[in-house]
Amino acid sequence: MRSDARQNRERVLAAARAEFAAHGGQVSLNAVARRAGVGPGTLYRHFPTLPDLLVAIVRDDVDALCAHGRELLGDPSPGAALRSWLRELAAHATAMRGLVATELLAAEHGTALTDCHTAIEETGGALLARAERAAGRTEPIPITDVLIAVSAMAWASEHGPPDDEGRLDRLLALVTAGLP
DSSP states (O other): OOHHHHHHHHHHHHHHHHHHHHHTTOOOHHHHHHHHTOOHHHHHHHOSSHHHHHHHHHHHHHHHHHHHHHHHTTOSOHHHHHHHHHHHHHHHHHHTTHHHHHHHHHTTOHHHHHHHHHHHHHHHHHHHHHHHHHHTOOSOOOHHHHHHHHHHHHHHHHTSOTTOTTHHHHHHHHHHTTOO
């Protein structure tokens, strides 16, 4: 990809993140193009549909989240590493009014989302297993249960009072209290 095309793509992704954070699923591609300072044709060449744009954003975020999770596998405190990663996961889930974005994607891009979900499960599973081993836990906790709880907590946090900035962390502390 030429450098100008890559820069346009990055501007579009940054603009789309801001639009989705502000408006959830009520975003138009034209609004994204305006915010990015590119013409609609430029946006449509990179992302022909709104779900294509969402998939690109989600995939980039999940790749970064999982890369950081793999780095945390070397952290000297497995339990703290797991909690830190789950905090990042919760923030990711709320970043663009996450459930709205996921619902928009589900029908058309199921495979791409399945790949993202699998990567999250694998990374979280490795962090959880390491924390359980370090704590001497013999009965494993299914990572799917942890992910469901964190997703529910992120949703609740997102739909709470907008001026309650500590809600996400309080809810996460409750959800992770039983983890090693």
